[in-house]
Amino acid sequence: MAQANPPATHALPSYLQADHLGPWGNYLKQVDRVTPYLGHLARWVETLKRPKRILIVDVPIHMDDGSVSHFEGYRVQHNTSRGPGKGGVRFHQDVTLSEVMALSAWMSVKNAAVNVPYGGAKGGIRVDPRKLSLGELERVTRRYTSEIGIIIGPNKDIPAPDVNTNEQTMAWMMDTYSMNEGATATGVVTGKPVILGGSLGRREATGRGVFTIGMEAAQRIGMDIRGARIAVQGFGNVGGIAARLFAEAGARIVAVQDHGGTICREAGLDVPALLEHVRLNGSVAGFAAAETMADDAFWSVPCEILIPAALESQITAVNAGQIAARMVIEGANGPTTPEADDILHERNVLVLPDVIANAGGVTVSYFEWVQDFSSFFWSEDEINARLVRIMKDAFAAIWQVAEENKVSLRTATFIVACKRILQARELRGLYP
Numbered sequence: 001m002a003q004a005n006p007p008a009t010h011a012l013p014s015y016l017q018a019d020h021l022g023p024w025g026n027y028l029k030q031v032d033r034v035t036p037y038l039g040h041l042a043r044w045v046e047t048l049k050r051p052k053r054i055l056i057v058d059v060p061i062h063m064d065d066g067s068v069s070h071f072e073g074y075r076v077q078h079n080t081s082r083g084p085g086k087g088g089v090r091f092h093q094d095v096t097l098s099e100v101m102a103l104s105a106w107m108s109v110k111n112a113a114v115n116v117p118y119g120g121a122k123g124g125i126r127v128d129p130r131k132l133s134l135g136e137l138e139r140v141t142r143r144y145t146s147e148i149g150i151i152i153g154p155n156k157d158i159p160a161p162d163v164n165t166n167e168q169t170m171a172w173m174m175d176t177y178s179m180n181e182g183a184t185a186t187g188v189v190t191g192k193p194v195i196l197g198g199s200l201g202r203r204e205a206t207g208r209g210v211f212t213i214g215m216e217a218a219q220r221i222g223m224d225i226r227g228a229r230i231a232v233q234g235f236g237n238v239g240g241i242a243a244r245l246f247a248e249a250g251a252r253i254v255a256v257q258d259h260g261g262t263i264c265r266e267a268g269l270d271v272p273a274l275l276e277h278v279r280l281n282g283s284v285a286g287f288a289a290a291e292t293m294a295d296d297a298f299w300s301v302p303c304e305i306l307i308p309a310a311l312e313s314q315i316t317a318v319n320a321g322q323i324a325a326r327m328v329i330e331g332a333n334g335p336t337t338p339e340a341d342d343i344l345h346e347r348n349v350l351v352l353p354d355v356i357a358n359a360g361g362v363t364v365s366y367f368e369w370v371q372d373f374s375s376f377f378w379s380e381d382e383i384n385a386r387l388v389r390i391m392k393d394a395f396a397a398i399w400q401v402a403e404e405n406k407v408s409l410r411t412a413t414f415i416v417a418c419k420r421i422l423q424a425r426e427l428r429g430l431y432p
Helices: 022-037 039-045 097-113 134-150 167-181 202-221 238-248 272-282 295-300 338-346 360-374 378-407 411-427
Strands: 053-062 069-081 085-092 120-126 157-163 229-233 253-258 261-265 291-293 305-308 328-329 350-352
Touching: 022 039, 022 097, 022 338, 022 360, 039 411, 053 097, 053 134, 069 085, 069 097, 069 134, 069 157, 085 097, 085 134, 085 167, 085 295, 085 360, 097 120, 097 360, 120 134, 134 167, 157 167, 157 360, 202 238, 202 305, 202 328, 202 350, 202 378, 229 238, 238 253, 238 272, 238 305, 253 272, 253 295, 253 411, 261 272, 261 295, 291 295, 295 350, 338 350, 350 411, 360 378
Parallel strands: 085 120, 085 157, 229 253, 229 305, 305 328, 328 350
Antiparallel strands: 053 069, 069 120, 253 261, 261 291
8 A cells, every 4th residue: 555645746736726626625635535545656646636638718609689698618628548538518507617627537537437448527617508598508509619629529528418418519519519620520529319429328328327336236235125215316317317217126216306496205206207297397396296395304304315416515514414315326426525425434324426326427428439430329228238237347346446445435436446547647658
């Protein structure tokens, strides 16, 4: 085991330091925790603490009323030692550079954890898409794509959908990049419509991965999913799909929270009906076949499994002690702060970390990218079978590392992933 403190290096710039920015600071604390387990590779650990490239862009567009509005956009490439950058683009009014930096770093770890040949990247625009018309949304997407076009590409950095972006967003991004390149480049993004080179199974992939990892962990700790009570925060492509799959396996979805409110039903919610309600109304709020509860009460709902599948930093030192679940499956990126992680560990709550639990999406994104390059497309059954096999194999290796080192599954995932990243860095060397 290497010493906890790597060789001395120049101090991090202030905007990279843990105490200055929330999500990025949480990531740095996670790196510090894994450093003692990196052996001789610890000499390269600063690689993990410094994004390779940060691009901040102005995104001006004409609004429908004739005015001009400016939005701030980001694209961060954290690490590309193992392959091109890979990570989603989110449209949200609270997007910050710290958040995008952390998300890009977690993508590096996630891609390495499941051993797909990608580095980590992430993008975002600080905008509330609910306040834009469809035309305004298209214009902001296309302008953003043009602005970041200098660093993205099928072999450089491949965006994908994330919070408040979808297949249509990716279609606009692909078209904009292709027009600027003078040739159709389907591989520049993943999560596209199938008719434009998208992959079958991509939309459900992240939720399916959450379900797969949850089932694997439940088997290892002797938890029977049939009749197990599950609470889900976020009910989109991740939380909604995971809830449907768990319900089909016999679990009861007893509480759901999203941006519109919190609902519950001890006997179990009708998940297909709730998914249709959300499709029509945009939120779980107002679902007739459920009771409404206070948002803060969500964390103390009696359940076996809690699935945070919304945004980062939702489980904190303030509410971690209230959680009654035996298992937390992180569908969102970075939903648990390091301080909350410690509290859950002390209370023997098993946390299945985001960097493996929600890696199903990027795994099928990899499949899509490969299919685009070969112009040969697989059936949905093939894709789901490949996804499940990769997720199970990755989780088995991480579980073994956790047991051997007597560490949490998060630290074990970081051990596996960071070693792969830093081995690639060491073998490639420094240029020039």
